Amino acid sequence: MGELFTFFGLISHDKTFIYVTHMLLSAGLALILVRSAMSNLQMVPKGAQNFMEAYIAGVLQMGKDVMGTEEIARRYVPLIATIGLFVAIANLIGVIPGFEAPTAFLEFALTLAITVFIYYNYVGIKKQGIIKYLKHFLGPVWWLYWLMFPIEIVSHFSRLVSLSFRLFGNVKGDDMFLMVILMLAPWFLPMIPFALLSFMALLQAFIFMMLTTVYIGSAIAVEDH
Numbered sequence: 001m002g003e004l005f006t007f008f009g010l011i012s013h014d015k016t017f018i019y020v021t022h023m024l025l026s027a028g029l030a031l032i033l034v035r036s037a038m039s040n041l042q043m044v045p046k047g048a049q050n051f052m053e054a055y056i057a058g059v060l061q062m063g064k065d066v067m068g069t070e071e072i073a074r075r076y077v078p079l080i081a082t083i084g085l086f087v088a089i090a091n092l093i094g095v096i097p098g099f100e101a102p103t104a105f106l107e108f109a110l111t112l113a114i115t116v117f118i119y120y121n122y123v124g125i126k127k128q129g130i131i132k133y134l135k136h137f138l139g140p141v142w143w144l145y146w147l148m149f150p151i152e153i154v155s156h157f158s159r160l161v162s163l164s165f166r167l168f169g170n171v172k173g174d175d176m177f178l179m180v181i182l183m184l185a186p187w188f189l190p191m192i193p194f195a196l197l198s199f200m201a202l203l204q205a206f207i208f209m210m211l212t213t214v215y216i217g218s219a220i221a222v223e224d225h
Contacts, residue, residue, distance in 0.1 A: 007098045023102040026090040033085070056081055062210065066217040076216050079119065083112065084209035087167070091201030094175055095194060101201070103171040106164065113163035116212050124219030163211060170204050
């Protein structure tokens with residue numbers, strides 16, 4: 001099976017070039033959407049403003065459910081909402097024939113996973129202090145500390161694999177599925193597969209955003225364990 005056709009591939013077949021151009025395209029589209037939502041703010045929102053306000057409210061509610069209070073959740077909404085929007089657009093452009101999702105490149109998914117990993121550990125240490133934060137890895141039974149600590153460390157680092165490979169694997173699989181569909185049928189006929197792929201793109205963005213929220217919430221709530 002050949003490579004997925006992309007318009008940017010007409011300029012260069014270099015993998016890095018295709019990855020970077022599609023990543024920048026995703027970031028540009030996200031900035032345009034946010035800019036259009038904020039360009040003419042109204043008391044009764046409509047259009048892009050209505051969409052973005054509903055989206056932010058949903059992210060805030062999810063954060064409130066995980067972290068306990070709206071005040072705490074508001075601190076992390078900018079990061080979580082940005083990741084969700086960026087990943088959703090990056091996934092969706094891969095559904096459009098002639099474009100490839102940057103999330104189908106492991107570099108993209110792994111970079112996001114590392115960013116989330118570093119950030120939630122940072123806020124955990126900042127809030128709890130490094131000693132108290134590390135005690136979270138020891139478990140509740142003192143005589144099992146020697147066993148629980150390495151298990152918890154491995155478990156936390158496995159989140160890098162879980163976050164990155166879940167996103168990369170699902171989106172890459174969707175790209176391969178789209179390639180097969182376009183080989184078997186004209187571009188404008190397989191509407192049901194396109195709808196399914198669009199749903200999966202949004203679902204993967206939501207899962208990544210939800211896991212980010214859960215990891216941050218668990219890091220700042222160490223005293224409850």
